[in-house]
Amino acid sequence: MNPDQTHPQNPNDQRHAKQLSLPSSALPEIPGYQPLRLLGQGAYGRVWLAVDLNTRRPVAIKQFLHGDRQNLEALGREIQLLAKMSAGRNIVQVLKVGWDQSPPFYVMEYMENGSLEDWLQQDQDIPIKDVVRLVREIAEGLSFAHGKGILHCDLKPANVLLDHSRQARLADFGQARLAGDQASSLGTLFYMSPDQADLQSTPDATWDVYSLGAVAYRLLVGQPPYRSEQSAQSLKSAKTVPEQLSTYRRMIQETRRPRLHHQRRGVDKQLAHIVDRCLSANANDRFQNVEQVLVALDSRDQSRTRRPLYLVGLAGPVLLLLLMLMFSSRSRNVAVEQSEQSVVQRAMESNRFAAQYAARTLEAELVNLFRVVEDESQREELRSHMILCREAASRDLSLQSTQVDRAREIEKLKRLDERLQLERYLQRRIDVLAVRRGPAASLVNSLFVNEGSGVNWGFVFADPEEGKSANSPVGQNFAYRSYF
Structure with missing residues (x-):
């Protein structure tokens, strides 16, 4: 079971995803760009590596293959959110939108080092100084987004891209919500908080705080918190999404808090405490926003100085x-x-x-x-x-x-x-x-x-x-x- 697993789809969604996953034999024609190869594909469409014909700059193009109303609304929401964060240093930038094309697409920066998940698959032993740097950069990206009233709601290593110097850049705001939005948003198993796994819950900044702690834990330990063969099997045995979410919440609330990061060589007490507090099962015990996480990281740096x-x-x-x-x-x-x-x-x-x-x-x-x-x-x-x-x-x-x-x-x-x-x-x-x-x-x-x-x-x-x-x-x- 991949540690980045999302919650299971219902049969209709599975058939829909299967159709989208069929291999493409030909590169698409996108005005002004020369597609080179397929980078990935998912429920909404495909992402291509392409070259801007005017600047010769490599870019990534997200193409939505099924232009039904629901998908177009999702595309529009994601683009609007990304546009609001156009000045964010730690957020992938949108360069162009092709609303009038068929299928519609948008162009974003190409991150040549792939995702944080790719790095973790290649190297399970990332140095502590790089872990702290990455956590800080992700937190700064979340802080900028929260300042714009946007909650990511699906933070995980696969949604953190790395630029040419391996600095973290947040991507994929498809599950994002505006602050004050009442609609629930499901993230990824083992990265979302137990309160986010409640379909009646209201989006909150502490959701992203928990996910940040889960990413930090994965960077330190090599696997997300609470993940084991037993827990994965329990979630797989659930017959419906609500049943699976209930099992997930109960697992986090009743299982002993993860401690493997305390055993990692080079992890000091302050860093371990920051991760512990982010991963608190009770939202009231967590840092209430990512700014508090950044303050805690600054305090740790000062103590070490x-x-x-x-x-x-x-x-x-x-x-x-x-x-x-x-x-x-x-x-x-x-x-x-x-x-x-x-x-x-x-x-x-x-x-x-x-x-x-x-x-x-x-x-x-x-x-x-x-x-x-x-x-x-x-x-x-x-x-x-x-x-x-x-x-x-x-x-x-x-x-x-x-x-x-x-x-x-x-x-x-x-x-x-x-x-x-x-x-x-x-x-x-x-x-x-x-x-x-x-x-x-x-x-x-x-x-x-x-x-x-x-x-x-x-x-x-x-x-x-x-x-x-x-x-x-x-x-x-x-x-x-x-x-x-």
Whole structure:
């Protein structure tokens, strides 16, 4: 069963389509154009590839072979809708109409790369960046059409054509309806929403939103949502169109929402959520128009652009610790030098060898202490806690603003769950140091962490009782300190 299957025709329609499908042995004569070959045919007629004899430009000509009143009305409606969208960048353009010809026809742009369905038949693994681009281009085309008061009502890969650069262009508005039109319009199985499959329903923009989500799902997964051998067989078993539509609605409303797109490599949570919301069985839970889909895509792009900034935010505290280590190293060298000089002087007065031993012992203790600082600054768990604190502070606090009560913001920071988790982590680390670091542990009396701008986020003592009596530096800015 082709994934682009439309709903079954009744016997009369089938006989009519069969007659139209009989092969044509001769190219038609169309004034001003030279037909080259048949591109396709359907219920209304045939589409030919032709050349404009004046410009030598390749064009597509849709020729209506049965000029009865119903077909002519359908032709007229489709041409009028396409004419209203003549300025749409993502919509196939009508170039000429031959009303007075027999049979009547209209000329439109020729899309040399065929349809999106053709591409999917050739390549099931379209890159994610191309999927997002195509979904955006289709949404922009729908947005333009909706702005003109036109609902497509039959969006599917076969009705999305690709120009020379493979940009999406909407085509085939044969099932389209004007906004406010009360006449129902059936789309294609597995692409139309369950509410569109109700013959009593009124056309709505959310129909096209659902179909857009179904096309996006097909691009990501390779098959439309809800399609399986079992579901296809259930629909095929229906004896009448109303029975089939009822089965289709029930299938979508009662079956678990499709999740295969979440498993596609490279699909981020925001993109998966956009597809999920488009495919909501309840129309009220979908995006209410395609403009909202475009806004969601823009928001996703902005989030991906900001992602490197988060990495910079992660590097900030690490760089701070490295700077502190560098300045502390310089202080250590000075301290060691001064200690050695002092010891040497005393050794000259008493015992030179004892003084040298004391100096080496002090140096070893300082080296051990700074090794502790360096090791702690490189722990991944510390970085993770710093990232969580930064995100929570950005979301819930305004410490950098001059328009807020700073004391109140500091109190909120002290109660922030992510910051408390950071302090609990620091307390665990200082306890571990007391057990594992040997002689250097006695020198580690406290641990504190400042974020990139100098604001203190955590402060703990080796002795918890000492911490209770000390004034908390949390929320204070220490950027003025020389070590910072």
